[in-house]
Amino acid sequence: MRSFNGQQKQLLVLLTPATLFLSVFFLGPLLIMAVSSFLEPGLYGGVEWSFYPWSYGRVLGWADGFYEEFDIVYLEILLRSAGLALATVAVTLLLCYPVAFWISRMPSRWKSFCIFMIALPFFSSMIIRLYAWILILRDSGFANQILLSLGIIAEPLDLMYSGTAVILGMVYIFVPFMFLPVYSSVENLDPKLIKASQDLGATPFTTFRRVIFPMTLPGVIAGSILVFIPALGNFVVPSMLGGAKVVMIGNLVEQQFLASRNWPFGATLSMIMILFMLLVVSFYLLKVMKKQHAA
Amino acid sequence: MAVSDPTPDFLKIKNAFRHFATPEGGSVRALDGINLNVASNEFITLLGPSGCGKTTLLNIIAGFERLDSGSILLGGSSLLELPAHQRPVNTVFQSYALFPHLNIGDNVGYGLDVAGVAKKERNRRVSEALEMVGLSGVEKRRPSQLSGGQQQRVALARAIINRPKMLLLDEPLSALDRNLRSKMQIELKNLQSELGICFLFVTHDQEEALTMSDRIVVLNGGKIEQLGTPDEIYHRPASRFVTEFIGESNIFSGRVLESTPEFSRVDLGGAEVICNNPTLSAGEQVSLLIRPEHFHLKAADEPSSSRGLTAVLEQSVFIGRDHQLHCRMGNGQEVSALIRSSFKALQAGQPLTLEYDPAAWHVIPERERVNEVI
Numbered sequence A: 001m002r003s004f005n006g007q008q009k010q011l012l013v014l015l016t017p018a019t020l021f022l023s024v025f026f027l028g029p030l031l032i033m034a035v036s037s038f039l040e041p042g043l044y045g046g047v048e049w050s051f052y053p054w055s056y057g058r059v060l061g062w063a064d065g066f067y068e069e070f071d072i073v074y075l076e077i078l079l080r081s082a083g084l085a086l087a088t089v090a091v092t093l094l095l096c097y098p099v100a101f102w103i104s105r106m107p108s109r110w111k112s113f114c115i116f117m118i119a120l121p122f123f124s125s126m127i128i129r130l131y132a133w134i135l136i137l138r139d140s141g142f143a144n145q146i147l148l149s150l151g152i153i154a155e156p157l158d159l160m161y162s163g164t165a166v167i168l169g170m171v172y173i174f175v176p177f178m179f180l181p182v183y184s185s186v187e188n189l190d191p192k193l194i195k196a197s198q199d200l201g202a203t204p205f206t207t208f209r210r211v212i213f214p215m216t217l218p219g220v221i222a223g224s225i226l227v228f229i230p231a232l233g234n235f236v237v238p239s240m241l242g243g244a245k246v247v248m249i250g251n252l253v254e255q256q257f258l259a260s261r262n263w264p265f266g267a268t269l270s271m272i273m274i275l276f277m278l279l280v281v282s283f284y285l286l287k288v289m290k291k292q293h294a295a
Numbered sequence B: 001m002a003v004s005d006p007t008p009d010f011l012k013i014k015n016a017f018r019h020f021a022t023p024e025g026g027s028v029r030a031l032d033g034i035n036l037n038v039a040s041n042e043f044i045t046l047l048g049p050s051g052c053g054k055t056t057l058l059n060i061i062a063g064f065e066r067l068d069s070g071s072i073l074l075g076g077s078s079l080l081e082l083p084a085h086q087r088p089v090n091t092v093f094q095s096y097a098l099f100p101h102l103n104i105g106d107n108v109g110y111g112l113d114v115a116g117v118a119k120k121e122r123n124r125r126v127s128e129a130l131e132m133v134g135l136s137g138v139e140k141r142r143p144s145q146l147s148g149g150q151q152q153r154v155a156l157a158r159a160i161i162n163r164p165k166m167l168l169l170d171e172p173l174s175a176l177d178r179n180l181r182s183k184m185q186i187e188l189k190n191l192q193s194e195l196g197i198c199f200l201f202v203t204h205d206q207e208e209a210l211t212m213s214d215r216i217v218v219l220n221g222g223k224i225e226q227l228g229t230p231d232e233i234y235h236r237p238a239s240r241f242v243t244e245f246i247g248e249s250n251i252f253s254g255r256v257l258e259s260t261p262e263f264s265r266v267d268l269g270g271a272e273v274i275c276n277n278p279t280l281s282a283g284e285q286v287s288l289l290i291r292p293e294h295f296h297l298k299a300a301d302e303p304s305s306s307r308g309l310t311a312v313l314e315q316s317v318f319i320g321r322d323h324q325l326h327c328r329m330g331n332g333q334e335v336s337a338l339i340r341s342s343f344k345a346l347q348a349g350q351p352l353t354l355e356y357d358p359a360a361w362h363v364i365p366e367r368e369r370v371n372e373v374i
């Protein structure tokens, strides 16, 4: 009992800095945001200290109809953002899963090199990298020039300012977040297990379904969550590559704080987005864990 | 599981070659012309030092590795064209390779599940297989919740559930402690005769090979040094390599002084021994083997005979039932002998006469390698 107490004390000491840091820089701001989402917007930004549930009403349907009106567009934007984020998850997963297997079979020198190459974009600014995509995708950009000169198209394609461009940009930005966890689970997969499965009569496809996929699932889950959350809240990519056509929930929040100066409404949208994320992620985790138990 | 009549040449390996390129640019001959026939109910052991090609041969039979040239027939039809998952052989892996995400029942039932065997039949056979390896009622546990020995049994149950025609075992006991190991050796041997299928067993432990096998294949550098029963391998090793690899041995080189149909006299450089070997001819240079346990010390009241080696005791080591004696002969050569411990206390520096039976000497053939040619 005594040693257990000692251990607890030790744990407390070790956890204190992290706890303090998180409470000051994460829980604090979250609390401020939660409170301000229920306050009245000030005239030139800021908040008035009176209870004001109509910001939520604007999004969810109980606006007072006088100062604030319900508009379904906010929910639509939230869902569209979720769709774009999901598409980003799907594309990054499809890209990273096979590549992870490919790289894990390389000689170790090449492995380190490839992982370095995948992490390399982190060394430069995201804005600059997105500008590079603009140069590629715009009407007179590389993509169109190449297609035109090859005679595949007669007119330049409208590549910029579309959902596809936004997904492309987000996939580009978030690939390392998917790759690293997926790769580590693939790398940890014991090749003997694959041999054992084949030895017992499983075809390559069955081996994938019954051994390889379940064994790498933790990496896939981690990668999906790591991509989904920042993709859902992202506003840089849609504002650069999506223009005015593709507004995501992140852009909306940004506008409320910086342009419309309606802080409580920005906070409301953020809170709804956070709750939505929690819901989606916990639903996903529950579903996956159930499946793992059943297997 | 019915035991059918044994087929003598069930597995036929002919002129099997396999080499690997080394990173330094050279190449290793992992299999260098292997010829081997195995009966359908035989317990056959591949024995040899690390890197001699044992795992490579197993991998080729299982289908995880290809052959450069040669052929492998199982029950008369070629194995090499079949992908691993269609071959009627199963493997027990060295580190067991149990699926960590499945419980024991699902691990053992894996082969049946992928074959689409009906639930009821499948469950019956899973408990039957677990019962055969002496491990009932653990279906719901995870591999990590079992001891090494239990995991070993699960791996065995998983490998026999598909009723393979042949079981490949790659050093399955090497991770177990000594006691458990000897227990499992007996159980494996029993399981093999119960199933009546061929076990191709890999080990680099010569004692294990001698205890369990019907026949032993001694491999060295991708070649078969000797193929024979444990008795043949131990008492009539076909080469110096086999002699040194199997058991404790005293090897002498000498010159034949006299050879008659009854006996030969051989000069070991200062000492003379008598051995029963009619094939020697006078003047020939030979290598002779005698095992330490073939020496005995003469009690004081027994009449002395000329069939003894005189040597000085350097060290006597108690190893349980026996004493191991390290002695040195007059010509400086070391001799070791295994003597029952009940014998009177011996002192270092004491001169001894190590008596032998002339029939205990074995002449090691001088040719370097013996490959069975079919």
Ligand SMILES: Nc1ncnc2c1ncn2[C@@H]1O[C@H](COP(=O)(O)OP(=O)(O)OP(=O)(O)O)[C@@H](O)[C@H]1O
Pocket: B020, B021, B022, B028, B029, B030, B048, B049, B050, B051, B052, B053, B054, B055, B056, B057, B204
């Ligand atoms: N995939 C491979 N690539 C290169 N060389 C290999 C490969 N597999 C085996 N070898 C080489 O072939 C030789 C035989 O290897 P093998 O694994 O069959 O030995 P082994 O008899 O099983 O040894 P151990 O008792 O240590 O398991 C070794 O020299 C090994 O280095």
Ligand SMILES: [Mg+2]
Pocket: B054, B055, B056
């Ligand atoms: Mg091996």
